Amino acid sequence: MTGGAAGGGRPKASELKLRVISALLLAPAVLAIVWLGGWFFAAGAALCSMILLQEWTVIVRATRQRAAIVVAVVGIALMLVAAALSLTPLALGLAFAFAALLWVWGQVSGEAPVGWMGTGVLYAGLTGVALIAFRLGSEGFVMILFLFAVVWATDILAYFVGRRLGGPKLWPRVSPKKTWSGALGGLAAALVVGAAMGALVGRVPVSLWIVSAGVLSVFSQAGDLLESALKRHFGVKDSGHIIPGHGGVMDRVDGLTGAGVVGYLVAAVLAGSLVDPVGAVIALQGY
Structure with missing residues (x-):
């Protein structure tokens, strides 16, 4: 979402065309994996996490820290297996x-990139853990669709509204293209998604869907800004070039990381449990 959410300026026609084509090709595959669930979804989340770790390694200039990379890969692999076995507390502990x-x-070795790999374990690993844990919940299929819909709507509308309206910058020192108009446009789109999900799915009051969508949209845009801050700190433009028109996987799922990880942890705090917190919150409300 970097350069997209809450952005300003005019997109190049060729770049926009590539973005649309890539999205049209990737979205059906992603939705198919979401529908299949189980180990299929866990494998998809694991692949995403490992690519995120690889891109993180390049950004923080840790590619020569091979021993640290091995430790990070092993750690994330163990976390994801634990999450797939519904052992979310163990996954977070790892x-x-x-x-x-x-x-x-x-700190001990004086190698800053090694320390940055520790943060990468959290960033890449918790993304996969949160997605797997959401999908395994009692409301897993609906919640993953809701999460994706909110993040995608926030990203798309922020991109176009920000470029159409422009205006004051959201955080120019970190991401000079993002605007307040884009951020509010993305938030408005998320609220519409919440209302639509409430009308289609029901289960809980529409107002709760709308509030949840708004909160996830804010977390999504915070995740976007976090990635922008990381890349600016290391002087990197794109996290990678794996997706034509979009850059790297991190450039596409930064908002999903923010909304997924923080959203899951907030639900866990409200439910008082790390295991199926969304289902627990719904049960606590008597629905």
């Missing part, structure tokens, strides 16, 4: 244990 190991290793 995430912070491996991150702490790499942080301490970086």
Whole structure:
């Protein structure tokens, strides 16, 4: 979503065409994996996490830290297996244990990139863990569709509204193209998604769907800004070039990381449980 959400300026026609074609090709595949669920979805989430780690490694200039990379890969693999086995607390424990190991290793060795790999374990690993945990929940299929719809709507409308209206910048020091008009346009789109899901799915009041969509939209845009801040810190334009017109996978799922990870943790706090927190929150409300 970098350069997209809450953005300003005019997109090049060729870039926009590539974005549309890539989205049309990737969206059906993603939705098919969501529908299949189970180990198919876990495998897709794992692939996403590993690509995120690879891109993170390049951004933070840790490609020569081979031992640290191996530790990070092993840590994320164990986290994802634990999540796929519905052992979410164990997965989170492993995430912070491996991150702490790499942080301490970086401090002791004086190798800053090793420490950054610890943060990468959290960023890439928790993205996969949150997605898998959401999908395994009692409302898993609907919640993943809702999460994706909110993030995609936020991204798309922020991109076009920001470029059409322009105006004051959202955070120029971190992402000079993002505007307040784009951010509010993305938020408005997410609220519409919430209302639509409430009308179509029901289960809980429409107002709860709308509020949840708004919160996830904010988290999504925060994830976008976090990635922008990381790339600006290291002087990197795109996280990669794997997706034509979009850059790297991180450029596309930064908002999903923000909304998925923080959204899951907020639900867990509200439910008082890391296991199926969305289902637990719904049950606590008596629905």
